[in-house]
């Protein structure tokens with residue numbers, strides 16, 4: 001059995017986490033294949049040599065899982081390796097919030113054997129893809145997002161106007177700092193900070209959330225996830241920013257954006273004892289209100 005390991009940083013707890021992961025996998029004779037740059041930064045703590053991978057083409061369905069060591073940002077990056085290959089992803093939280101990275105250091109010994117035994121649930125996560133007209137060379141390869149695709153103003157304090165249509169039907173022109181098109185997974189990220197609703201991860205919906213809209217009646221809107229969203233941005237500056245999760249690029253005002261669900265989903269490993277409801281209580285602190 002083969003498992004991939006991915007991370008981006010080496011900090012205080014990296015050694016403890018990686019050592020524990022290797023110890024558990026060794027006990028089960030699992031072949032570990034480590035992402036090349038992560039391998040370089042953790043090589044000083046490794047006691048043997050490992051095979052590496054350096055791009056998405058080197059991962060395939062022969063991998064039983066990918067372990068991401070870090071925070072949510074690291075999981076978002078891990079997704080760019082996994083893409084449509086269906087390799088289940090499990091995140092060990094070495095960061096701050098770790099909303100998507102649900103395994104804590106103390107649970108590694110208990111939960112990793114469950115990954116090996118496939119004793120887990122798969123939470124299927126939808127993603128968004130972006131098509132630009134005219135074509136944008138920056139957005140040819142990595143044109144998908146697990147959390148959200150957003151547009152926002154660039155090099156100006158002026159608002160932008162985002163003319164928005166759904167399946168070709170005009171919806172609204174948002175006059176705002178920007179607009180977020182969020183997946184259910186992303187609903188607890190940027191969209192939530194801008195007043196959007198929390199969606200359960202498996203609902204077939206997307207959320208359109210304006211960022212600081214000056215049309216005060218503009219509110220976050222939940223739409224079905226088979227909708228194609230078309231955006232046309234105008235503003236004082238020639239360019240605006242488009243983000244796909246943590247990645248960002250500049251786009252000119254003449255560009256029309258078409259956003260829709262990708263044909264593939266990401267398989268997130270979910271343990272019975274660490275479901276979404278528990279994550280909301282723990283990480284969004286819903287459980288802290290003890291009045292009832």
Ligand SMILES: NC(=O)c1ccc[n+]([C@@H]2O[C@H](COP(=O)([O-])OP(=O)(O)OC[C@H]3O[C@@H](n4cnc5c(N)ncnc54)[C@H](O)[C@@H]3O)[C@@H](O)[C@H]2O)c1
Pocket residue numbers: 071072073074076096097098099100147148185186187188189190191193244245246
């Ligand atoms: N004002 C905001 O809340 C804001 C602004 C920009 C980006 N973001 C989020 O950050 C993501 C990019 O992550 P990064 O690490 O590059 O940026 P970052 O370093 O600014 O971290 C963003 C924070 O958002 C949290 N986060 C990310 N995805 C989440 C999710 N699905 N549910 C709950 N929390 C989540 C992370 O744990 C982290 O604490 C974006 O996809 C976006 O959702 C949030």
Ligand SMILES: Nc1ncnc2c1ncn2[C@@H]1O[C@H](COP(=O)(O)OP(=O)(O)OP(=O)(O)O)[C@@H](O)[C@H]1O
Pocket residue numbers: 007008009010011012013014069070071072073074075094095096097098099
């Ligand atoms: N492999 C790692 N080992 C130790 N610490 C890490 C590792 N990866 C990430 N961290 C710590 O977590 C921080 C955040 O990591 P990352 O960018 O993956 O997540 P994030 O998007 O900021 O989300 P979160 O709030 O969940 O940490 C890093 O700055 C670092 O302090």
